Amino acid sequence: MLLYANSESGHSYKARSFLLLANVAHEYRWIDLNTPRSERPAEFVAVAKFGEVPVLVDDGRALCQSNAILIYLAQKFGVLRGEPSEWQSVLEWLSWETNRIGFSVPNLRFSLRWDKQPADVLSYLRGRAMVDLRTLDAFLSSSDYLLKSGPSIADISCSAYLFWLSQAGIAEAEFPNVQRWLSSLSKLRGWLHPDDALAKPAQR
Ligand SMILES: N[C@@H](CCC(=O)N[C@@H](CS)C(=O)NCC(=O)O)C(=O)O
Numbered sequence: 001m002l003l004y005a006n007s008e009s010g011h012s013y014k015a016r017s018f019l020l021l022a023n024v025a026h027e028y029r030w031i032d033l034n035t036p037r038s039e040r041p042a043e044f045v046a047v048a049k050f051g052e053v054p055v056l057v058d059d060g061r062a063l064c065q066s067n068a069i070l071i072y073l074a075q076k077f078g079v080l081r082g083e084p085s086e087w088q089s090v091l092e093w094l095s096w097e098t099n100r101i102g103f104s105v106p107n108l109r110f111s112l113r114w115d116k117q118p119a120d121v122l123s124y125l126r127g128r129a130m131v132d133l134r135t136l137d138a139f140l141s142s143s144d145y146l147l148k149s150g151p152s153i154a155d156i157s158c159s160a161y162l163f164w165l166s167q168a169g170i171a172e173a174e175f176p177n178v179q180r181w182l183s184s185l186s187k188l189r190g191w192l193h194p195d196d197a198l199a200k201p202a203q204r
Helices: 010-021 042-047 066-077 084-097 101-113 117-139 151-166 175-186
Strands: 002-005 027-030 053-060 061-064
Touching: 002 010, 010 101, 010 151, 010 175, 027 084, 042 053, 053 066, 053 151, 066 151, 084 101, 084 151, 101 117, 101 151, 117 175, 151 175
Parallel strands: 002 027
Antiparallel strands: 002 053, 053 061
């Protein structure tokens, strides 16, 4: 299994995290996102339907979109997918993540670190991020993980960018249930912080 990813990409981190937590043998190939899309390695351009990381190649098949990759992996390996009765909830969390926490926090972080934006844009993104974190915090006040049965791809997806929350200018401590949840996830066997999980591998 081959994963194309980048060290600053929380979307990449979701796929890498699954592979590490499930102890799946794979190769990580780092893609330089500062290179224009057309100038990225031809092998990546050929499989990246949307031009973005992550892309997972398995048995000659290229898979794109981080949450779709998580669904594929959970179904293929039969782990981190909760009970059959919880699958609807998995899909709800992954869909929520796409439009909410996976939109607000990454864009706020990106705007603060690499692509400076006007104050009203930052305020809009921060406002959305705070609403999303409150939603998560409220849910986690009565549950250890997003599914009652334990850790799953719902947690991997919704937490991905939150290990970099301080880089979005938000203090984890403002959301104590989120903080406890992140701490629990970080204790799972195989877990690595995104800075370590996505560190650029030595050149091939
Ligand atoms: N919806 C996509 C988002 C992927 C995405 O935004 N990837 C970014 C890095 S986090 C990327 O490849 N950006 C570089 C580019 O667009 O050229 C997913 O969930 O995989």
